[in-house]
Amino acid sequence: MRPFRHVADVETLSLVLDELRLSPVLALDLETTGLDPHLHRPRLLQIADGRGPVAVCDLQALGAGGRRSLNELLTGTAVKAFHNGKFDLKFLLSLGLKPRGPFFDTMLASQLLDGGLGERRHSLEALARDHLGLELDKELQLSDWSGPLSRRQLEYAARDADVTFRLRRALIPLLIREGLVEAAKVEFDCLPAVAEMEYAGMGLDRTAWAELEASARKAMEVEELRLLSLLGDGAQLCLFDGVCDRTNLDSQKQVLEALRRRGLPLSGTSRRDLLPLAADPAVAALLDYRRQAKLVQAFGSSLLRYLHPRTERVHPDYRQIGAATGRFACRNPNLQQIPRDERFRRCFTAPPGRLLFSADYSQIELRVVAQVTRDATMTGAFRRGWDLHRLTASLMTGRDLSEVSPQDRQAAKAVNFGLVFAMGAARLAEYAGQTFGVALSEEEARLFRERFFRHYGAVARWHESFRFDDSLETRTLCGRLRRFRERPRLTERCNAIVQGTAADILKKALAELPPALEGTGAVIVGSVHDEILVEGALSRAEEIVAKIGAVMEKAGTGWMKEVPTPVSISLGRSWGKAPPS
DSSP states (O other): OEEEEEEHHHHHHHHHHHHHHTTTTEEEEESSSSSOTTTOEEEEEEESSSOOOOEEEEEEHHHHHHHHHHHHHHHHHHSEEEHHHHHHHHHHHHHTOOSSSOOEEEEHHHHHHHHHHHOOOOHHHIIIIIIIIOOOOOOOSSSSSSOOOOOOHHEEEHHHHHHHHHHHHHHHHHHHTOOOOOHHHHHTTTTTHHHHHHOEEEOHHHHHHHHHHHHHHHHHHHHHHHHHHHTOTTTOOTTSSSSSOOOOOOHHHHHHHHHHHHHHSSOOOSHHHHHHGGHHHHHHHHHHHHHHHHHOOOOOOGGGBOOOOTTTEEEEEEETTTTTTTEEESSSSSSSGGSSHHHHHEEEEOOEEEEEEEEEEESSHHHHHHOOOOOHHHHHHHTOOOHHHHHHHHHOOOOOGGGOOOOHHHHHHHHHHHHHTTTTTHHHHHHHHHOOOOOOOOOHHHHHHHHHHSHHHHHHHHHHHHHTTTOEEEEETTOOOEEEEOOHHHHHHHHHHHHHHHHHHHHHHHHHHHHHHTTTOOOEEEEEEEEEEEEEEEGHHHHHHHHHHHHHHHHHTTTTTSSSOOEEEESSBBTTOOOOO
């Protein structure tokens, strides 16, 4: 292992920094007193440059003056390499330190190389073993870093920074070989934004959420009684021993038996089984009950447990490459699953004098399809600023654009999203009902499918191009790799390309936002699929809107040559877009 130098006074730090300023690459790692940057503190900052000893800087001993000197180094032009960099960046933010890129993250690099297969682990220990042949002992990771430090602890800390430096050197040729340099840059550049939105978190109105949960629970109970009544159980009373002889709505077997007693030809009680029979009052009531029960279960009092004791905000954990396509995933809590219903989103609020800005790409996945296929009709519609769902509705029904009804547009929405991902007629009819509440017969779905591909011929040819494609990988427009263990279905290929490219565009925008918003006091507080959430001052709202719009619309231009990527921005005191008074 490379030797280290313990830096615990400003004189030694000055000497070390003089040497490190000349280094083109710095591998950084932190040892902290815990995992929460709002409750715990960073103790050591280790810096390896692959030449001299690893600098193990005692942040507690160095104080504010030492941190200012370190900040000059961290904002210099050297590449900053991390492993799981968002963790370190959040703790550095807690000290007021904001390293500037370029960045490199060995964990993200490994995930990119994996291509969504999920066949390997991406921990520092796993990468050291796989790429360097080293076995790392992580016993001291959870040791006490708050008091006097032993030599073993200092050696442990220095080793991780040195290993990160060596891993970067080992991973670069692999990224080049796999054509992942551009995709890696997108991911690495996005690191500060991910750290910022986790550290900042979102405000949650505890009282409003509790009231909403109580309302949802009451609605669920009303639906429960209505359903039991329709199943013939509503009038039954509990027996003297307290056991109620009624259908257990959580038992699929009992619910199925009760529905069959109504003469319904069901083989199961899944949503797919139930939707074709949704005209039956009991089936409709069961679907309503389950929807309410899901809201209570997923978004009830459990969300309040995530309110931070110090900040009184929720700080989700975003997995930057959370899906095989490259899309974000979110947990603790999963804000990406918060219903779009304004009642729920209105509970997420900005503090007095500030607003939440919600910036959403318009029909981004369909725009990606237009770019990938270069379909003339689709591309032309987007260039003219038309609503593609209305256009498709017009083409499917033969009505003029001005005569398209909201119901026609909703059906066209199902057709657009279903058919660009190569659904057959039967699956399209099912998808329209499940996802958009549109009742389509299989014959109608077949007719719409035929008309869709007649008008969007390049999309049909794109699908056809995969018919004899036996390759086990796809690429997004920026080169992100999606690997498959076996020949993928057509829908999987299309989804990987389209959803992955949309994720690339969003991450490109996230990367550019922090520097664009610098000096405005605005911070990124969340990201939900094709949407970015920013919190900023009411007094600077116009400036913030302009900067967000400019950055997001520019983000996709490198890959979206023929199709614009407009952004819709709404703002208010809550995510529910209540306007400021």
